[in-house]
Amino acid sequence: MLDGLIVLVSDGPKRSAALADGLGLVGRCEVVSPDIRWDKLPGVSAVVTDLDLTRANAMTCLLALQRQAWGAGLPILCLSHRSSDRALRQARMLGASACLPVYAEPHVVVTALLNLINPAEGSLNASARQCAERAAAALEGLFGVAEASRFIDLQAVDGCVDPLLSALRDGGLARWLNTIRAHDNATYQHSLVVAGLAAQFASHIGFPEAQRQRLVRAALVHDIGKSRVPRRLLLKRGPLDSEEAAVMRTHTVLGFKLLSASATVDPAILDAVRHHHEMLDGSGYPDGLSGDAISDVVRFLTICDVYAALTERRSYKPAMSSAEALQVLHGMSGRVEPRFVHAFGKAVAQAG
Numbered sequence: 354m355l356d357g358l359i360v361l362v363s364d365g366p367k368r369s370a371a372l373a374d375g376l377g378l379v380g381r382c383e384v385v386s387p388d389i390r391w392d393k394l395p396g397v398s399a400v401v402t403d404l405d406l407t408r409a410n411a412m413t414c415l416l417a418l419q420r421q422a423w424g425a426g427l428p429i430l431c432l433s434h435r436s437s438d439r440a441l442r443q444a445r446m447l448g449a450s451a452c453l454p455v456y457a458e459p460h461v462v463v464t465a466l467l468n469l470i471n472p473a474e475g476s477l478n479a480s481a482r483q484c485a486e487r488a489a490a491a492l493e494g495l496f497g498v499a500e501a502s503r504f505i506d507l508q509a510v511d512g513c514v515d516p517l518l519s520a521l522r523d524g525g526l527a528r529w530l531n532t533i534r535a536h537d538n539a540t541y542q543h544s545l546v547v548a549g550l551a552a553q554f555a556s557h558i559g560f561p562e563a564q565r566q567r568l569v570r571a572a573l574v575h576d577i578g579k580s581r582v583p584r585r586l587l588l589k590r591g592p593l594d595s596e597e598a599a600v601m602r603t604h605t606v607l608g609f610k611l612l613s614a615s616a617t618v619d620p621a622i623l624d625a626v627r628h629h630h631e632m633l634d635g636s637g638y639p640d641g642l643s644g645d646a647i648s649d650v651v652r653f654l655t656i657c658d659v660y661a662a663l664t665e666r667r668s669y670k671p672a673m674s675s676a677e678a679l680q681v682l683h684g685m686s687g688r689v690e691p692r693f694v695h696a697f698g699k700a701v702a703q704a705g
């Protein structure tokens with residue numbers, strides 16, 4: 354149990370009840386309204402906010418929290434009601450140490466909060482963790498823009514590339530994966546995991562820096578089309594039925610169209626977005642490409658993508674171990690490039 358008080362500031366106490374219960378399992382939790390007087394709450398060890406930041410009293414509340422001397426270094430976890438770049442920037446400016454979407458499950462919020470209070474062993478150090486948070490926030494912003502507008506500026510993805518490469522350089526792949534896997538949104542989490550794997554893979558096989566960055570960019574946006582897939586499918590707590598799976602498969606073409614409408618997109622990235630589910634034997638989608646019609650960048654990315662999906666935990670399936678996932682990939686010969694699978698296995702093993 355935590356020593357100090359966890360304050361949950363909420364403008365919807367009913368909505369926050371399950372979260373308050375979850376937080377209560379790890380410390381004394383008090384739910385307060387945004388009209389709280391902070392100086393009347395001694396011994397606070399962390400704050401979680403579940404507030405609509407478009408409301409004036411939410412802003413006033415967070416500004417008052419920031420003004421408190423004891424606010425320096427106090428972990429503040431902001432549950433964001435909107436995922437736009439602007440909303441996340443606003444939360445950061447108001448002192449949030451980290452943000453999660455408001456629909457994050459209580460156990461995810463609790464884990465993230467405990468990580469903020471006491472960084473878990475095996476997670477990134479403070480500066481690398483900040484890089485991971487910056488990369489996640491930039492990616493969240495990118496998906497937010499993709500959801501809301503007809504095209505996106507791919508330059509925004511560069512906001513993810515540098516923090517990701519710095520975090521990997523400072524903390525290594527295993528720590529990057531540990532940290533990112535605590536992130537709630539499955540799509541961002543998956544994209545950041547694939548990007549970390551792609552960066553490690555590219556380093557291992559000696560890609561020049563420019564090519565490595567290109568592979569990382571492609572990995573970060575490979576599932577951008579999911580921003581156009583109905584949210585109920587993305588959030589479904591169970592396997593998709595065949596009709597739903599068919600809708601989900603459209604994310605490849607949706608992502609391709611979204612990026613094609615944007616100016617000057619690297620053709621290799623367009624290729625990766627459209628074709629990362631193609632298989633060498635022609636059994637993939639959306640175009641049923643086979644053999645040489647599938648570029649090396651796509652072949653690399655597909656391996657990272659499959660490995661990431663197998664090692665991710667979902668509410669309906671446990672995470673596979675790294676060894677099990679590699680075994681599955683080795684068993685996919687004919688569908689994925691065996692030489693690359695072999696090299697990928699070494700790259701992952703080298704990262705510990």
Ligand SMILES: [Fe+2]
Binds near residue numbers: 575576604629630
């Ligand atoms: Fe995909």
Ligand SMILES: [Fe+2]
Binds near residue numbers: 543
């Ligand atoms: Fe994917």
